[in-house]
Amino acid sequence: MREHNYAVTINWIGNTGEGTASYTAYQRDFIVESPGKAPIPGSADPAFRGNPEFWNPEDMLLASISSCHKLWYLHLCAVNNVRVLEYVDHPVGRMIEGDDQRKGHFKEAELRPQVTISSQSDRDLAMRLHDDAHHECFIANSVNFPIRCRAVIDYQN
Known part of the structure; x- marks a missing residue:
């Protein structure tokens, strides 16, 4: 290890x-x-009471989840002959301040990557690799709330 x-x-x-x-x-x-x-x-x-122009811990957590997923996804695409040409994600997260049982916490996050692949690449494989990336992602494996991925994959025109 x-x-x-x-x-x-x-x-x-x-x-x-x-x-x-x-x-x-x-x-x-x-x-x-x-x-x-x-x-x-x-x-x-x-x-x-925070400064809206600065990153807050919640932003950073969401950015960490998204960027870790992206890095694993690009790696998996590279070793599986899926040529990614563009990748942009617009992730969202939902935090609740808490109730009697639990203090404030993230309830869930959703990744929304928009991926463009080459026309020679396998679109179905490109989609499946998002599941593999989720299971490999160090950050996703470290949090205690669900993370969903709603990817859109297009071919280069």
Whole structure:
């Protein structure tokens, strides 16, 4: 078994001079940093007093699910002679703030990739490889909510 380790720095930049003196006294903004990589500005979701121009943790989770699926999908297509020419995804996720049994959590996510393949590629195989990508995806294997994939595959004209 191989093990991979990851580390980032989350630097809160939201102290407006009073720290967390009250719920409204501070900003939720932070910077995600890792050596050699571009910083990512983050904040809370605007529903929780966050900056709407910055990435929030929920956005990042959805982006992680989608990008991991895409990377596995492209790999599987490459080794199965399916030539992908374009790939764009518009994933959506649904989070609920919680009830008496469970605190806030993601309820589900849906990937909506639109894939263009070469006219020589097998469309049915290209569609089936989305299921394989889902089972291989490290992020999908790490979350405790369902992730569906509703892919659309077109041929290059």
